[in-house]
Amino acid sequence: MPYEVKVCGAKPGLVTGGDGLSYHVADGLDALEWADVAFIPGYRRPDQEDPPATVVGALRHAHANGTRLAAISTGAFALAATGLLDGKRATTHWHYTRQLAARYPTVKVDENVLFVDEGSVLTSAGAASGIDLCLHILRGDLGVAASNHAARRLVAAPYRSGGQAQYVPRSVPEPLGERFAATREWALHRLGKPLTLEILARHAKVSPRTFSRRFAEDTGYTPMQWVMRARIDVARELLERSERGVEQIAADVGLGTGANLRLHFRRILGTTPTEYRHTFAQGEVA
Known part of the structure; x- marks a missing residue:
């Protein structure tokens, strides 16, 4: 570092x-x-x-x-x-x-x-x-990529939203963030495929309404906000560490088109995929 x-x-x-x-x-x-x-x-x-x-x-x-x-x-x-x-x-x-x-x-x-x-x-x-x-x-x-590398060295979660709730004592202790950890991990390995609230809730074996409410308590995001940010994070790493074009990356992370990737990239990060690659890419890329 x-x-x-x-x-x-x-x-x-x-x-x-x-x-x-x-x-x-x-x-x-x-x-x-x-x-x-x-x-x-x-x-x-x-x-x-x-x-x-x-x-x-x-x-x-x-x-x-x-x-x-x-x-x-x-x-x-x-x-x-x-x-x-x-x-x-x-x-x-x-x-x-x-x-x-x-x-x-x-x-x-x-x-x-x-x-x-x-x-x-x-x-x-x-x-x-x-x-x-x-x-x-x-x-x-x-x-x-650098942040994920550091997280792996620390054996820490690569990213927890700042808006995620702090753990405070409850009458029935329940470690926040672990209720749907398996579903989040499952989703991270299929970001290139369709992921809806209903699909996520089905995997978690709860109703969509319950899943949405408890997921937001755990992460600070709605399920679909979390999925979008996870997709943008994967796109960021691909921009940093590969020579894939924007259209290919958009398809890889489940955003369909380059235009869709650019739209959400700018909305979340305030910059474009091209500008981001110029700033953080490791070496020159095509």
Whole structure:
């Protein structure tokens, strides 16, 4: 990956974490001067302790110079302290969403999502959601193939929608996202074939109405929105890693024609397949 990673803090040295482990912080806050993206990790008692003024100032300065700021879990409190989340959507670990909203009332706290991308400021829920956010950033920076490669190395889901619900305790525990995992996996292997709500619900052995409602709870998308995004993701990878033409790719991913692929590609990604290939293709393609 074409990233250089540095760990920085208010002052270099060993920092003891809440887990009892010590972390070597090699750089001071001046490292933010060159950062393209700065991750703010979670920390304990965020609703009781303000981050150091030097850290808040350094984050504001870095953001003004073009650095993206991405908070993991309770790191959202430190990001909110900068004022850069005022008027914007944000999230944090479900255990702290109410405290974040009470402490920073101008922040639009969304407790029902895995991560929120507001462009130059991003927030995520728990630690696993931080991985989802990092993969989301990778997809935007380096393309879907690089993101999928990283996900495979991590043995993580290649893509979970930021709108997918956080897991919160229920009277009858049910791991969100697993109810229709087999159906989603089945669908991913037949994207080039017809996939309707009725076909998906039949595979899941539930009614279309039940499938649609529960699928949206799990993924943040309706079934057909999810299918369309899955098809666009496969198209992205084919554009990056093959020399197939747009018409062939459209047929391969179940979108029929190049015109249909271009329409949905621009609607979802804001660019054309040709422009995307020029940006992310590995080497020259025909």
